[in-house]
Amino acid sequence: MEKTIFRGNHKGVCKGARRLLLPVCTVVLFLFQACASTPPAPPPTPKGHPKPYRVGGTWYKPMPHAKDFSQQGIASWYGKKFHGRKTSSGEVYNMYAMTAAHKTLPLGTWVRVRHLNSGKQIVVRVNDRGPFIHGRIIDLSYTAAKELDMVGPGTARVEVVALGERRQTASGDAFVPMDYYSGAFTFQVGAFSSRDNAERLRAKLNRTFTNAHVTPYDRGDAVFYRVRVGRCNDLEAAVKYERHLANNGYPDAFIVAE
Template sequence: MTQFPLSLPLVIVAALILSGCASSPPPETDHSSRYTISQDRAPEDDFDVSGLGDARPQYEAPRSAGNKSPYTVWGKQYTVMDSNHGYVERGTASWYGEKFHGHKTSNGEVFDMYEMSAAHKSLRIPGYARVTNLDNGRSVIVRVNDRGPFHGDRLIDLSYAAAKKLGYQGKGTARVEVAAITVEKDGTMTLAGRPFSGGGEPVPLEKVADNADVSSGASGLFVQLGSFSSRNPAEVLLGKARGVIENPMRVRAVDTASGRFHRVQVGPFRNPDEARQAQARLENRGFGQTILLTDSH
């Protein structure tokens, strides 16, 4: 009969203990785990976003993945909204890129820094939102499929590609407006609770004017090319616009809670069709993503 050393039972017991640890259920997913990485970075190659289109809003059935509510991150509790309908808010946007590229998002999808996506603390996911850089007037539409950001008072975390389209990837953060796009089963859409076609729909002034102290006057329809804290870049942009279109235009100074901003606007137009035609001509001549809005004279 084979004799076993006396120490063998101890080895077996130790192995059983270790296997028991390995088979124990993993801890609950921590939405903040990616933020423990000290430094994110952009891709080494100069990714060209000029031909990258916005996310295309479409109806997606409600899911439980990523929508647990409430949830806790770093000792702070967050609540997921019952519906994204009507949501619009302003705050600071950041971006995330290479260190998270290829890892799972909060709803189990795979993050791709080259796609038009975003993370938000409370919007239901997946969902869609239009994000506008309030310093230059550029807008993008993103698909929200992740949770975050959990740094300070940041409002939204965009993919590297979306941040580059908005022009702030080099600075890291930007002042933005986030307006939710909701899509019904029949395909009808709303933007911040208002009917939306998915294209250059007029935006109510109160949704883009930084709570501005706007003087009373007749309302007009304008194509806004950009918004700047200093007047000089606004005048430069105005001069470029005058070289490609003959419509009336102006630099409108607006005092806001965040300071004075100078908005480059073409118009007013008599109807949305005229405004959209001018908007298309300007964008075809390289003026990027413009905003169609109502404003007072």
């Protein structure tokens, strides 16, 4: 059975609307909403900010931070078939490195993985997404799995505890919690293949909201023009602003990290 513990408390301020915003919430979870006029390809999110992604028809929402995260479940491993291929982080997968894949932990997070039967434990860095098999919580590299004596069995019951981001200090390496609640957030209201249509929506939004702008997005086979408004400095305030947009006629607007 899979068990997840995830706690946190965050506060923030948002600027950019000319109307009153909704009251501040103490605990915030936001749902990714697809804009009806947005093309299938989601807007790219700059490195460092997690964004929702879809695999096999299921949406996964990466965590904004890994503070106090722990989880128990089944670990598996992947090796030669994926060796040399790019991971979700953009790094090349090295089956001999101490890395792992997780569906929702922030990429770059270091975690301690403990074998619940033997007590053996290792520290690995999350640099990929997966495993996308029901009941499995983490995919280890070949070497990481070997350290836990689970290469032969293929799977093992483990506990995963997030340590944070490894940083060098004067006294040696230290783990610092990764936090994505802080940052620059804006809101996508629509996306069009026509620049004129995008500019018309921008002009309309500009009468009510600040920072209305059009951003081109080259998908490779076509160029789309994304219309965005507002700006917030943390996720909690961004969720307030998203609700504000919904209450003022834009229910399909969604948060974008910049």
